[in-house]
Amino acid sequence: MQRVCRAWVAPYLSHSPKLAWKRPHSNSINSIVGFRYWSTRAAEPYRPVAFYSLRPWPQSTVSRLQSRIKDQLQRFNVVGRIYLASDRGIGGINAQLCVPVCHIEAVQTFFDTLPEFKGATLEYNHGMEDTDQPIFQRLKIMQKPNLVAVPDTLKADILSKAPKHLTPEQWHRDLSTCSNDTLLIDMRNHYEYDVGRFNNATRMNVDTFRESLEVLDELVKGKDRNEAIYMYCTGGIRCSVAGAYISDKGYSNVNMVSIVNIPTPSRRDRLILLFFQLKGGITNYGHFVRNNKVKDSLFRGSNFTFDGRRGERITDDVLAHCHQCGAPCDVLSNCANNFCHLLFIQCPACQKKHEKLCSSECRDVVNGHKEWNHPYDYRSQIRPPLRQKL
Numbered sequence: 001m002q003r004v005c006r007a008w009v010a011p012y013l014s015h016s017p018k019l020a021w022k023r024p025h026s027n028s029i030n031s032i033v034g035f036r037y038w039s040t041r042a043a044e045p046y047r048p049v050a051f052y053s054l055r056p057w058p059q060s061t062v063s064r065l066q067s068r069i070k071d072q073l074q075r076f077n078v079v080g081r082i083y084l085a086s087d088r089g090i091g092g093i094n095a096q097l098c099v100p101v102c103h104i105e106a107v108q109t110f111f112d113t114l115p116e117f118k119g120a121t122l123e124y125n126h127g128m129e130d131t132d133q134p135i136f137q138r139l140k141i142m143q144k145p146n147l148v149a150v151p152d153t154l155k156a157d158i159l160s161k162a163p164k165h166l167t168p169e170q171w172h173r174d175l176s177t178c179s180n181d182t183l184l185i186d187m188r189n190h191y192e193y194d195v196g197r198f199n200n201a202t203r204m205n206v207d208t209f210r211e212s213l214e215v216l217d218e219l220v221k222g223k224d225r226n227e228a229i230y231m232y233c234t235g236g237i238r239c240s241v242a243g244a245y246i247s248d249k250g251y252s253n254v255n256m257v258s259i260v261n262i263p264t265p266s267r268r269d270r271l272i273l274l275f276f277q278l279k280g281g282i283t284n285y286g287h288f289v290r291n292n293k294v295k296d297s298l299f300r301g302s303n304f305t306f307d308g309r310r311g312e313r314i315t316d317d318v319l320a321h322c323h324q325c326g327a328p329c330d331v332l333s334n335c336a337n338n339f340c341h342l343l344f345i346q347c348p349a350c351q352k353k354h355e356k357l358c359s360s361e362c363r364d365v366v367n368g369h370k371e372w373n374h375p376y377d378y379r380s381q382i383r384p385p386l387r388q389k390l
């Protein structure tokens with residue numbers, strides 16, 4: 001049976017917002033149809049869909065894709081955030097979308113059949129839960145110098161040295177049987193680690209991916225030969241770049257060792273650390289845990305997401321605490337003072353008590369008793385002093 005899609009009306013309605021939300025008169029056939037739109041629109045489920053592909057596109061391709069993707073996704077009422085970059089840096093596409101469930105197949109087919117992805121297999125990460133409302137406010141398609149923030153000195157040609165990708169099953173098996181001192185690196189920022197992580201994972205304690213590459217250098221320095229290293233991130237893109245970065249260093253420094261089965265003679269003396277990356281990231285592992293009813297999930301807590309959800313739950317464990325009262329809580333939110341915008345953990349009780357504000361200073365600013373006079377600083381927006389006094 002053909003699936004009825006209610007979301008198709010949304011692009012038309014979005015051009016006439018009055019029509020979209022006006023309850024129609026009840027005595028005409030049009031009004032009955034109109035009322036169905038009105039009454040069912042909010043119930044149309046959306047699904048978070050993410051994918052990335054590292055591609056050395058020239059600038060002309062990036063510009064062409066930007067307008068073509070925008071045109072097509074608007075037709076399907078898709079919202080979200082897409083970054084595009086050319087071969088002048090780490091090139092390709094990184095997309096976090098919110099797609100009406102009835103259009104998922106059409107949207108994926110659109111990307112799969114774009115000539116720019118010829119020869120590539122796009123792997124789509126679907127969110128753990130559908131949502132009643134879009135998790136992004138609008139569709140933004142932006143060009144960036146690099147797909148992920150990396151030091152300027154990093155050359156795109158390292159990407160040919162990608163780490164080995166393990167499926168969630170292989171990943172689970174390997175990490176269930178390896179020794180406790182196996183190096184398992186969480187390639188994400190400190191606040192992502194705090195609310196959910198794999199058992200025994202190393203915390204990078206960084207604010208940005210750019211900083212994490214320096215920390216990675218330190219972590220692998222002096223590692224034993226024949227040692228395997230595991231790394232993961234939300235959906236895989238950060239590990240794809242980080243794994244290539246460190247593999248590339250291994251080749252150039254010739255001071256690490258390979259556990260590749262039989263090195264070819266020309267590579268016999270080359271020393272490479274072997275990196276294993278979780279294919280599809282934590283999101284993919286979360287589906288593996290749920291679909292197979294895995295009782296001993298190696299990931300615990302919530303998988304932080306950079307969208308309106310602020311995370312998706314993998315297990316019921318709550319690993320973090322409210323920054324204000326110390327109660328168990330792992331929901332990150334932003335301070336309601338838009339000048340401050342601190343990303344911090346605030347339990348429901350504190351949200352109510354402090355009106356979603358992080359400090360007495362922010363309360364004074366919001367109430368007009370004080371002016372905000374701090375310069376913009378990304379770090380200060382994500383590093384809350386513990387137990388802020390109010």
Ligand SMILES: [Zn+2]
Nearest residue numbers: 322325347350
């Ligand atoms: Zn609290």
Ligand SMILES: [Zn+2]
Nearest residue numbers: 335340358362
């Ligand atoms: Zn604040």
